Amino acid sequence: MDIHDKSLAGQGRKKIEWAAQSMPVLTAIKDRFSREQPLAGKRLAACLHVTTETAVLMQTLKAAGADVHLCASNPLSTKDDVAASLVVDDGIDVNAIHGEDRNTYYRHIHAVLDAQPHLTMDDGADLVNTVHSQRRDLMETILAGTEETTTGVIRLRAMAKQGVLEYPIIAVNDAATKHLFDNRYGTGQSTIDGILRATNRLIAGSHFVVAGYGWCGRGVAMRAAGMGARVIITETDPVRALEAVMDGYQVMPMAQAAPIGDFFCSVTGDTRVITHAHIQAMKDGAILCNAGHFNVEIDLEALAAMAITRDVIRDNLEAFTLDDGRRIHLLGEGRLVNLAAAEGHPSSVMDMSFANQALCSAYLVREAARLNNRVYSVPEAIDAEIAQLKLGGMGIHIDNLTKEQRQYLNSYDMGT
Incomplete structure (x- = not known):
């Protein structure tokens, strides 16, 4: 653990609770994960922006049974009070300080990797790149990982194309419920x-x-x-x-x-x-x-x-x-x-992005053994589930296809 000041925890807690109010999808997943424990016994290393929304994701992953270790994916995005609250109130290992220099940034990446994770969660692919270039001792332990950003997905697809990616990654950025909303x-x-x-x-x-x-x-x-x-x-x-x-x-x-x-x-x-x-x-x-x-x-x-x-x-x-x-x-x-210069994306948008992270982590624990060492899209069922949960959280209902409509869409002989 390496943060700026533990005494900031109270201030950070209030901000995290404020963010959670606009994150009904992740809250629903957290409640379900608390019962099902899909990440029980799994160690997870995350390199993400240490913001209030990320804190809600970390709480969700811990509720799912994961041993969570978090570092920053950008030196200027860390909120020191949020980092303090995660350590003091949630018992999560955080290595992130606002304004940290490059050496500290990479020292913190190595610190979360020292936990010998089973899963990686990345925002820009610095974590995965460090594993492949400097921490190859972890390859036998790591099952799979997720990537949040366009930039990171570009890097990882280049690695896969060159045949050097050594564990499967889900490109969370490519989910419709991520890039159509978070990015835009x-x-x-x-x-x-x-x-x-x-x-x-x-x-x-x-x-x-x-x-x-x-x-x-x-x-x-x-x-x-x-x-x-x-x-x-x-x-x-x-x-x-x-x-x-x-x-x-x-x-x-x-x-x-x-x-x-x-x-x-x-x-x-x-x-x-x-x-x-x-x-x-x-x-x-x-x-x-x-x-x-x-x-x-x-x-x-x-x-x-x-x-x-x-x-x-x-x-x-x-x-x-x-x-x-x-x-x-x-x-x-x-x-x-x-x-x-600001606080990043609004919580209601990150609700969907981080719901993808959470559900994909659980999916990878179940399916990693059947996946190859390449970059995968988010399963369509996960995307649809998140969209449905988000609509429900907004109090919006939509039509369902009738049996006749489903049959028509799956036929070829019902034309003009």
């Missing part, structure tokens, strides 16, 4: 929230450049447009670019958008999306931020090298003054702005 509505709202908290700038009337039009980019663009911004999309995928055009946005290369934009938000999961050349073309006062998992989307080394001075103006806002006097502003050190 969660990232959309929380990214704008982070930008507003860090800058207190008016979005209406501005040119807002979104790099990447995946589900996260769609969400950010939708929310920026809803606040009155003139949204510009940059893309490398022609289908996504076409979709952005059809959705009513301007689409152009980043080189063309650079001198126009007031706000720039990268949401691609790739590296050096905003480069030295782009920064050199930007107007005085341009604001840069990143909503992708790793802080590689903006060329931070180039930005630092271009600056003659750099000053912290507000919390999570740094001004880089170039030799011609232009000021380029960076939010949250180029890390996930929605977690560095």
Whole structure:
């Protein structure tokens, strides 16, 4: 265990309870898991954002019988009071401190792996990568794992393609009840929230450049447009670019958008999306931020090298003054702005994402022996169950297919 201050536990407990009120799906699963104990005797290592919503997931996994060990997947997303409450009130092993340096970050990853887990739960694939590169002694113990993010799934699929992935992983990110809601509505709202908290700038009337039009980019663009911004999309995928055009946005290369934009938000999961050349073309006062998992989307080394001075103006806002006097502003050190400068996704969205994590963990305990060493989609039955539970938690009911309708959908001879 390595946290900032145990005395913060009381404050963290109240925040966790507040989050749980908006997480009826995970609460229902926790109640069921408490009775069924599907993770009894299993050790679980999780590398996730240490937030209030994550705390509710950790409580659910412990209620299921798991021995849970948690570390942070991002140095700036940890809520120290939440970490304290998990340790003091729930007896969960937590290794996470807000603002920890890179060495501490990886020391904490090794600390949760020292528990010799049967299951891994990842957000960005740093945990799995560490197992494969430095902790191969754990391969005989680990049954399987889950991955939460687009970035992590990309890394893991690359490992599987190259034949180096040595245990099965479920891509929680690919569940419909995750990416259609968490990535779009969660990232959309929380990214704008982070930008507003860090800058207190008016979005209406501005040119807002979104790099990447995946589900996260769609969400950010939708929310920026809803606040009155003139949204510009940059893309490398022609289908996504076409979709952005059809959705009513301007689409152009980043080189063309650079001198126009007031706000720039990268949401691609790739590296050096905003480069030295782009920064050199930007107007005085341009604001840069990143909503992708790793802080590689903006060329931070180039930005630092271009600056003659750099000053912290507000919390999570740094001004880089170039030799011609232009000021380029960076939010949250180029890390996930929605977690560095705000509180991450709303609890009601994370309810579905973490319900996938919980149910997939139980599924893996049952099925891991029959799975190959590759990346799997979330089983459709789990996705449907979560959607049904979420609707129920919202007090919404839907129609059921009649026997005749089911028969029609499964036939081929009942046409015109």
